[in-house]
Amino acid sequence: MANLISVMGHCRRRGSQVILGQECHLNIYEQGGVAQIAGVHSHPLSDLPQGTLDLNELERALTRGFGSAYHPVCELVCLENTHNIAGGRVLPIDYLRQVRLLAHAHGARVHLDGARLMNAAVALRVPPAHLVEHCDSVSFCFSKGLGAPVGAVVGGSKDFIEEAWRLRKALGGGMRQAGVLAAAALVGLDEAEEVLPRDHENARRFAKGLQELASPICSVNPATVETNMVLVHVAGLPPTELCQRLQAVSAEEVAQTGRAVRVLLFPWTGRSVRAMWHRDVSAQDTELALRKWEFVLRQLEP
Ligand SMILES: *Cc1c(COP(=O)(O)O)cnc(C)c1O
Numbered sequence: 001m002a003n004l005i006s007v008m009g010h011c012r013r014r015g016s017q018v019i020l021g022q023e024c025h026l027n028i029y030e031q032g033g034v035a036q037i038a039g040v041h042s043h044p045l046s047d048l049p050q051g052t053l054d055l056n057e058l059e060r061a062l063t064r065g066f067g068s069a070y071h072p073v074c075e076l077v078c079l080e081n082t083h084n085i086a087g088g089r090v091l092p093i094d095y096l097r098q099v100r101l102l103a104h105a106h107g108a109r110v111h112l113d114g115a116r117l118m119n120a121a122v123a124l125r126v127p128p129a130h131l132v133e134h135c136d137s138v139s140f141c142f143s144k145g146l147g148a149p150v151g152a153v154v155g156g157s158k159d160f161i162e163e164a165w166r167l168r169k170a171l172g173g174g175m176r177q178a179g180v181l182a183a184a185a186l187v188g189l190d191e192a193e194e195v196l197p198r199d200h201e202n203a204r205r206f207a208k209g210l211q212e213l214a215s216p217i218c219s220v221n222p223a224t225v226e227t228n229m230v231l232v233h234v235a236g237l238p239p240t241e242l243c244q245r246l247q248a249v250s251a252e253e254v255a256q257t258g259r260a261v262r263v264l265l266f267p268w269t270g271r272s273v274r275a276m277w278h279r280d281v282s283a284q285d286t287e288l289a290l291r292k293w294e295f296v297l298r299q300l301e302p
Pocket of ligand 1: 001003025026080086113115116141144
């Protein structure tokens, strides 16, 4: 809803256009709400591996049919930081600056889906405010790495937020009892500086550990692990089966290792799984997960 409100706040005219990455959350996980509810037309561009857009392609999309009565009017560019599908990759600050310059030069604004903005800030060791300097609005989740049970916020100029309040009400998002949710979100914010670097460190350690197992079944590139996610490429069996094996506990595991560990993971694509760290996954859990992974892989290898 935070993203939808932001798009609606920037795209007041039905049929106006938003440019975004094909693999971004807004494009694939939000029910096409910007079309369904806001009457906004999406122009998806292909994403580069780091979760960025090609700036030449972006400029072409921004300038196509400019001023023509045939083309939709482009009002907005949406970015995502960190980029989920890319594996929690962090957008470079200079890229953010260049997108803002391009968008503003062509009469469009920039919205940042910053669901994991705090992870990006921690990874770059800059204050989060530094990452939104180049954006006209931002959405942010308390329920991801920050660990609150629910909640998101929209940030923007005073006028923009006034309109956002109206839109939220119209979308059924008004809430009189938000205080108890805000309390949990504040705990998440207060502890982010301590929790997030630990999550990143655990993810990095896991990626390196998995690489050291040198298994033909699972491969990972530790250099791409920038925040709290690790994408693992899986060969030789479907990712869903790997996830099932990591979740199951067998008598053999107990006999061989003296442990009974369940690792819960998400099959990500047809050839990869996603491992994710948050405040309730400790360094010790990470080590146990790695040992379980080793046990499963050794069983599968010829
Ligand atoms: C989680 C998330 C959102 C918000 O999704 P909800 O399911 O509506 O909470 C938006 N963008 C990104 C990148 C996310 O990861």
